[in-house]
Amino acid sequence: MTESIPLPDAAWPELLPGWVWLCGAGPGDPGLLTLHGLNALRQADVIVYDALVEPAILDWAKPGAESIYAGKRGGKPSARQRDISLRLVDLARDGKRVLRLKGGDPFVFGRGGEEAQTLVQHGVPIRIIPGISAGIGGLAYAGIPVTHRDVNQSVTFVTGHDQSGETPSSLDWGAISKGSQVIVIYMGIKHIAQISAALLAAGRGHGEPVAIVTNATTCEQRVLETTLGTITADIAAHSIEPPAIICVGRSVLMRQALDWQALAAGEAPRNTDPLGRGRPAEAS
């Protein structure tokens, strides 16, 4: 199975017994795993993976490797997180080659930093393998460039809830609204009413374009285009459930030209100049 996917010739690092590699698996589509990720999968004795890791990726593990599911099932998230981190320590101390596989990028809203810190505190050697985060790669699969010269010179990534399960009180929506033309929200569905109200109160327009991308990059991907004023009602009306990435800002309009999956299916672009520049994109 594994041998059927050769790695290109290179000096690939060796996953040694007693080490833990924390690796991003990307947002879903198995092809978005990095080559370092594949190299890790080919060597790991044990793979501890999260709910958002596409199961097909585990098929690339070496034969006989053990897979341990560490997804959250509600309950006490922080206690459970501690359990996962200590489990990794134990596996490493047992002399296993351990791969901790997490959705997207391990250091983007994924508690990878906390797990890595616990490992370091217990003297376990680690390597970090970045992954494609849903807030970038997921939007790209929806035809939304997270930056575009005509729209934004900055982008802000926020999480819709914190450890308590509430919208983080540390978020300054006024500053974010003013300072960032494009806002990408992870885990935003649950508190969308509160979040959209905060953005509107901070001066963003009711008609501001918003896209919600669920199950991005998988065959279940769905994209809902709406506006800041109607997003809460639309999420309820379409029964939208996590995992979802919410993008607020005019870059969402670019999807009218760049929805490449629709184009590949033979549809014509809805609008080749969605930002109304009236000139070819490369003219200046």
Ligand code: SAH
């Ligand atoms: N480390 C991950 C994020 C983990 S937090 C990353 O870098 O992507 C989990 C949140 O990520 C989800 O609630 C959702 O907001 C987002 N997410 C992850 N995978 C996704 C996907 N395939 N489609 C849409 N959102 C996704």
